[in-house]
Amino acid sequence: xxxxxxxxxxxxxxxxxxxxxxxxxxxxxxxxxxxxxxxxxxxxxxxxxxxxxxxxxxxxxxxxxxxxxxxxxxxxxxxxxxxxxxxxxxxxxxxxxxxxxxxxxxxxxxxxxxxxxxxxxxxxxxxxxxxxxxxxxxxxxxxxxxxxxxxxxxxxxxxxxxxxxxxxxxxxxxxxxxxxxxxxxxxxxxxxxxxxxxxxxxxxxxxxxxxxxxxxxxxxxxxxxxxxxxxxxxxxxxxxxxxxxxxxxxxxxxxxxxxxxxxxxxxxxxxxxxxxxxxxxxxxxxxxxxxxxxxxxxxxxxxxxxxxxxxxxxxxxxxxxxxxxxxxxxxxxxxxxxxxxxxxxxxxxxxxxxxxxxxxxxxxxxxxxxxxxxxxxxxxxx
Numbered sequence: 001x002x003x004x005x006x007x008x009x010x011x012x013x014x015x016x017x018x019x020x021x022x023x024x025x026x027x028x029x030x031x032x033x034x035x036x037x038x039x040x041x042x043x044x045x046x047x048x049x050x051x052x053x054x055x056x057x058x059x060x061x062x063x064x065x066x067x068x069x070x071x072x073x074x075x076x077x078x079x080x081x082x083x084x085x086x087x088x089x090x091x092x093x094x095x096x097x098x099x100x101x102x103x104x105x106x107x108x109x110x111x112x113x114x115x116x117x118x119x120x121x122x123x124x125x126x127x128x129x130x131x132x133x134x135x136x137x138x139x140x141x142x143x144x145x146x147x148x149x150x151x152x153x154x155x156x157x158x159x160x161x162x163x164x165x166x167x168x169x170x171x172x173x174x175x176x177x178x179x180x181x182x183x184x185x186x187x188x189x190x191x192x193x194x195x196x197x198x199x200x201x202x203x204x205x206x207x208x209x210x211x212x213x214x215x216x217x218x219x220x221x222x223x224x225x226x227x228x229x230x231x232x233x234x235x236x237x238x239x240x241x242x243x244x245x246x247x248x249x250x251x252x253x254x255x256x257x258x259x260x261x262x263x264x265x266x267x268x269x270x271x272x273x274x275x276x277x278x279x280x281x282x283x284x285x286x287x288x289x290x291x292x293x294x295x296x297x298x299x300x301x302x303x304x305x306x307x308x309x310x311x312x313x314x315x316x317x318x319x320x321x322x323x324x325x326x327x328x329x330x331x332x333x334x335x336x337x338x339x340x341x342x343x344x345x346x347x348x349x350x351x352x353x354x355x356x357x358x359x360x361x362x363x364x365x366x367x368x369x370x371x372x373x374x375x376x377x378x379x380x381x382x
Contacts, residue, residue, distance in 0.1 A: 035313030042306030043329035049299035052292040057284030062264035071297025073254035077246035084240035095228040106221035107252020113214030124204025135175040136212030138327035163372030170365035171328040177358035184351040221249035242308030
């Protein structure tokens, strides 16, 4: 799970007051349609990042998770930053140290949110977890940063802001409806079968709320990284400048996962699985497991990569809507893929209708966000 920043107008003023570097997004021509299209690519990658996990055999969860996290939150952020940020060593030398630390610490909290998301799926299933955690994260990650900075009213006074606010609210509603449809689906498919032994609504709701709250903290990590991004812009990073933020935000998440996975490895005595598969009758391959974990981490990191490219294209006045757009597209695409692959076959009519209503509301929310961003763009005003 991923998740993001408030209006760049806020951070531009903040950087000027504190004498931090700032040129972020000022030199990029807004193109909301392209920006939302790039968000869709990232959301599509994220919606499918868990798919490879089902084919991993004779590996403990912690072994698989640590390998994929190494790519998603450690290796890819560093590799991509080295490839796309000119004079990276100088950028890091000139950037404010306290911002690096704060971004890293917020990333650690985001890592806890990701682990909580996994626990929630265990106790209440994927649908309810996505509905609660992603819905909460969508609202908080969009509204809280400008609210904390005291700029929400000013942001919403811009042309098209009413459509964007309506789109955020409709998106939260659509996510909730899709979650309800998912719960109905789980009940339909479980009818006549033995109930999952680990199901616990109380535990699942607690972990879903924690996941939603802490995943939205990622937005504050990127908030803290804005001055660092400004330095990257001054060194000619252009549209790639946001990649420097992931060096700190993502590695913070990696440290959290690394500590938790080490705890599980010691508890379950599973550290040897990196070189030898655990005993079992399933046909498995160590190389295949590594490849699947690499694919998971790469798909997950792809979300961050394309998020940055989409975010900078929305323009500084409406970049705060990036996170809502991303979350809505994530849920919309994941549900649409489920329909294409006939995952709802065998469900009752009420379940299918509820799912269709949820997808319709998400489509309307996306259209509101697209129109709101375009309405406030220079192309529309001219």
